[in-house]
Amino acid sequence: MPSQTAGVRRGDRHPLARLVVRRLALSIALLFAVSILIFGGLEAMPGDFATTYLGQSATPAAVANLRAQLGLDQPAATRYLDWMAGALRGDFGTSWASRGPVSEQIGQRLSNSLFLAGVAAAISVPLAILLGVVSVRFRDRAPDRIINLASLAAISLPEFFVGYLLILFFAIRLNLATFPATVHEGMGLLERLRVVALPVTGLVFVVLAHMMRMTRAALISVMSSPYVETAELKGLSALRIILRHAAPNAVAPIVNVIALNLAYLVVGVVVIEVVFVYPGMGQYMVDAVTVRDMPVVQACGLIFAAIYIFLNMLADIIAIVANPRLRHPR
Amino acid sequence: MAELLSVRDLRIGAISHPPGEPPREVTLVEGVSFDLARGKVLGLIGESGAGKSTIGLATLAHGRGGVRITGGQVLLDGTDILSLGRRDVNRLRGARVCYVAQSAAAAFNPAHRLIDQVIEATLLRGLMSREAARARAVHLFDILGLPDPASFGDRFPHQVSGGQLQRAMTAMALCPNPALIVFDEPTTALDVTTQLDVLAAIKHAIEVTGTAAIYITHDLAVVAQVADDIMVLRHGRVVEYGPARQIIDAPGKDYTRALVSAQRTTRAEAADQSGAVLEIDGVSAGYGGGANVLEGVSLRLPKGQTLAIVGESGSGKSTLARVITGLLPPATGRVLFEGAPLPPSAARRDRDQLRRIQLIYQMADTALNPRQTVRELIGRPLGFYFGLRGAAKTARVTQLLEQIEMGRGFLDRYPAELSGGQKQRVAIARALAAEPEIILCDEPTSALDPLVAEGILRLLARLRRETGVSYLFITHDLGIVRAFADSVAIMHRGKVVRAGRKSAALSPPFDAYTARLLACVPEMRLGWLEETLAMRKDPDQ
Numbered sequence: 001m002p003s004q005t006a007g008v009r010r011g012d013r014h015p016l017a018r019l020v021v022r023r024l025a026l027s028i029a030l031l032f033a034v035s036i037l038i039f040g041g042l043e044a045m046p047g048d049f050a051t052t053y054l055g056q057s058a059t060p061a062a063v064a065n066l067r068a069q070l071g072l073d074q075p076a077a078t079r080y081l082d083w084m085a086g087a088l089r090g091d092f093g094t095s096w097a098s099r100g101p102v103s104e105q106i107g108q109r110l111s112n113s114l115f116l117a118g119v120a121a122a123i124s125v126p127l128a129i130l131l132g133v134v135s136v137r138f139r140d141r142a143p144d145r146i147i148n149l150a151s152l153a154a155i156s157l158p159e160f161f162v163g164y165l166l167i168l169f170f171a172i173r174l175n176l177a178t179f180p181a182t183v184h185e186g187m188g189l190l191e192r193l194r195v196v197a198l199p200v201t202g203l204v205f206v207v208l209a210h211m212m213r214m215t216r217a218a219l220i221s222v223m224s225s226p227y228v229e230t231a232e233l234k235g236l237s238a239l240r241i242i243l244r245h246a247a248p249n250a251v252a253p254i255v256n257v258i259a260l261n262l263a264y265l266v267v268g269v270v271v272i273e274v275v276f277v278y279p280g281m282g283q284y285m286v287d288a289v290t291v292r293d294m295p296v297v298q299a300c301g302l303i304f305a306a307i308y309i310f311l312n313m314l315a316d317i318i319a320i321v322a323n324p325r326l327r328h329p330r
Numbered sequence: 331m332a333e334l335l336s337v338r339d340l341r342i343g344a345i346s347h348p349p350g351e352p353p354r355e356v357t358l359v360e361g362v363s364f365d366l367a368r369g370k371v372l373g374l375i376g377e378s379g380a381g382k383s384t385i386g387l388a389t390l391a392h393g394r395g396g397v398r399i400t401g402g403q404v405l406l407d408g409t410d411i412l413s414l415g416r417r418d419v420n421r422l423r424g425a426r427v428c429y430v431a432q433s434a435a436a437a438f439n440p441a442h443r444l445i446d447q448v449i450e451a452t453l454l455r456g457l458m459s460r461e462a463a464r465a466r467a468v469h470l471f472d473i474l475g476l477p478d479p480a481s482f483g484d485r486f487p488h489q490v491s492g493g494q495l496q497r498a499m500t501a502m503a504l505c506p507n508p509a510l511i512v513f514d515e516p517t518t519a520l521d522v523t524t525q526l527d528v529l530a531a532i533k534h535a536i537e538v539t540g541t542a543a544i545y546i547t548h549d550l551a552v553v554a555q556v557a558d559d560i561m562v563l564r565h566g567r568v569v570e571y572g573p574a575r576q577i578i579d580a581p582g583k584d585y586t587r588a589l590v591s592a593q594r595t596t597r598a599e600a601a602d603q604s605g606a607v608l609e610i611d612g613v614s615a616g617y618g619g620g621a622n623v624l625e626g627v628s629l630r631l632p633k634g635q636t637l638a639i640v641g642e643s644g645s646g647k648s649t650l651a652r653v654i655t656g657l658l659p660p661a662t663g664r665v666l667f668e669g670a671p672l673p674p675s676a677a678r679r680d681r682d683q684l685r686r687i688q689l690i691y692q693m694a695d696t697a698l699n700p701r702q703t704v705r706e707l708i709g710r711p712l713g714f715y716f717g718l719r720g721a722a723k724t725a726r727v728t729q730l731l732e733q734i735e736m737g738r739g740f741l742d743r744y745p746a747e748l749s750g751g752q753k754q755r756v757a758i759a760r761a762l763a764a765e766p767e768i769i770l771c772d773e774p775t776s777a778l779d780p781l782v783a784e785g786i787l788r789l790l791a792r793l794r795r796e797t798g799v800s801y802l803f804i805t806h807d808l809g810i811v812r813a814f815a816d817s818v819a820i821m822h823r824g825k826v827v828r829a830g831r832k833s834a835a836l837s838p839p840f841d842a843y844t845a846r847l848l849a850c851v852p853e854m855r856l857g858w859l860e861e862t863l864a865m866r867k868d869p870d871q
Contacts, residue, residue, distance in 0.1 A: 227439040232423075233423055235423030235424035235425065235451060236450070248441035324440055324486045
């Protein structure tokens with residue numbers, strides 16, 4: 001199949017290593033390109049921090065003064081290079097609004113976000129794959145229909161609505177869960193898990209259906225392969241056919257959709273964070289945008305982009321490694 | 331119980347979904363009965379749609395897609411397997427009854443090593459320990475003539491050739507020591523030289539292990555080599571059933587006689603083979619900077635005649651067609667049309683140059699746009715090359731349909747509503763519509779049943795007579811060459827190893843490759859396989 005081995009040269013002894021290295025290099029190049037886009041995009045935005053901060057009545061001298069203080073009088077290219085040089089060392093500059101180091105503030109917020117996403121992923125990914133396998137095993141029968149219907153319902157409800165429903169029932173009516181889901185330093189792990197239970201449930205609802213349906217579709221498309229018929233004619237059980245003969249050949253599409261959803265869990269959770277008053281990256285970035293706190297917005301944008309690129313790269317590399325033609329060249 | 335397998339009055343149906351009509355129940359197989367003793371081989375033969383694969387799969391209590399076994403019995407050692415539950419059926423499959431598919435390349439899972447797939451069912455049924463199963467697999471690899479049997483199984487399916495995969499699949503079927511194996515066209519997808527090796531390996535393995543087998547094929551010459559009994563099927567019913575010798579030497583029914591004599595007659599070649607409408611001059615070509623697939627190919631096609639290009643897969647014959655059409659510009663060399671060189675790339679040829687060379691493909695299925703009617707398919711070149719429209723176009727399409735013996739009733743049909751042979755005829759009409767001087771035929775009959783293929787060849791011969799068109803006919807079937815060609819070029823690994831008038835090229839003295847190729851073509855008589863194998867000194871060459 002030429003499409004699967006595209007990019008593999010004849011006589012190449014290590015196509016796998018070459019493809020992986022190429023994918024890594026591509027990711028780094030992509031990240032730099034995105035950094036330019038983020039910087040250029042914010043540069044092109046109307047409005048200016050100094051006028052917003054000082055108010056309409058500020059004197060031109062005061063505005064110029066503040067601009068000089070923030071380095072805004074420098075040419076864009078210089079500021080970009082300064083910013084990148086700092087970012088490569090992990091220094092994202094100083095927040096214009098709070099006057100504190102951005103890296104420090106982000107560190108706390110990012111670990112909160114990653115914690116929330118991590119817990120949601122740890123539940124939703126295995127659950128999605130399990131439900132996908134179950135629905136293929138009982139294809140077109142009651143379990144499959146129920147899973148499909150439920151997941152369709154979950155994906156159709158807006159996430160803020162799911163969030164408020166959860167708060168209404170579990171926090172207010174039943175008083176089982178904590179609201180707001182605000183975590184702070186010094187909280188123990190169990191305490192944290194209890195606090196994030198509701199937002200995690202909301203997130204699982206949002207991403208589960210997508211991953212489950214893709215798992216189902218990918219498995220079903222492989223289930224019509226001749227080698228699955230071979231397995232049937234070898235008298236294998238339905239579950240063994242799905243797990244051993246279909247699943248290894250459905251890895252690539254499943255991993256890709258999982259990566260997209262994991263990325264969403266980190267960078268797309270603003271709504272859930274706001275609903276549950278969770279101190280994560282999303283809320284932090286939204287706050288920074290309202291006051292035009294550029295160093296914070298840029299840093300958030302770059303980190304979000306890095307997470308997206310990293311997860312997608314990981315998915316691609318797993319898909320490459322899962323291809324036996326590349327792992328074991330002729 | 332003397333018989334291993336007794337099939338009684340088997341009846342198989344399916345739900346058909348004809349386009350634009352409500353689904354209806356169709357009968358695929360009706361009233362089929364046969365007996366098979368231990369260690370014997372039954373050949374099932376017929377054209378596609380005859381129900382032979384369906385019957386083969388029924389002996390594993392399996393119906394493909396929407397196919398359902400609606401009546402009759404399949405008695406294996408006296409037990410009707412059609413009455414068994416799912417679990418009991420699974421216990422039989424992969425243990426007592428095994429299956430070898432037509433395309434082993436698709437039937438092996440690309441994600442697992444061969445050995446793991448070969449011994450999988452044997453281990454799951456608890457028939458042997460892992461070590462014993464591995465040892466048996468290696469032993470079977472050896473019997474089947476696979477290279478380096480001890481480590482062969484450690485490879486992945488994509489790392490071995492098609493012929494080797496077919497043998498590995500046979501090993502997979504033999505591994506649990508089954509009482510019965512169903513071989514479903516195991517050599518149809520292989521080159522003629524590979525087919526001989528695989529056929530010999532399968533026959534040898536059946537003899538050594540003493541398994542019984544059902545051998546399904548559309549090639550009577552192949553089944554004559556392995557079967558004790560032969561059942562001829564047509565439209566799901568038995569035409570004739572008896573010992574192999576009787577079916578081959580003294581067929582009782584007209585249909586069987588037609589199949590036996592489908593060994594085509596030899597046509598005399600054109601006497602005057604001077605001049606050339608198409609000349610290929612020292613062409614070398616390859617893909618994407620890789621090694622050359624064609625190496626210094628020079629050929630000549632006289633006007634109004636047929637040049638057959640013969641070779642195995644990978645010999646470069648389809649690449650040659652791509653070079654001639656301009657889809658693949660050659661690295662060196664020229665293609666001359668009526669003495670004048672053609673631009674190497676199709677993008678640089680003018681409309682008239684394009685019009686004069688047309689193509690017919692092996693798979694009419696994929697060569698016809700499924701969303702266009704016959705009228706649109708054939709009408710397109712009429713509009714494109716001659717600017718025909720409206721009534722004039724319809725009249726010309728109708729005329730072309732009559733030329734291919736189909737008629738105007740087909741004007742508004744879609745390809746899905748046509749049979750395989752009809753689709754190929756529409757593809758031929760589409761090529762004719764351009765009024766070409768040359769038609770490149772890329773194995774146009776190899777996907778068709780023998781009798782349908784014969785009809786297509788007769789049509790092509792008539793068109794050659796009536797329109798004076800020349801054919802460059804790519805094939806791996808030497809029977810077609812004898813029946814149809816004026817001159818022959820035999821290709822091997824990108825080079826022309828033999829070329830010339832048909833009478834000279836296919837007569838001794840032969841070069842080594844041509845001799846081997848000719849010896850591999852199955853002949854319709856018992857004992858041919860043994861004679862051929864005995865004549866060969868080195869079976870793996």
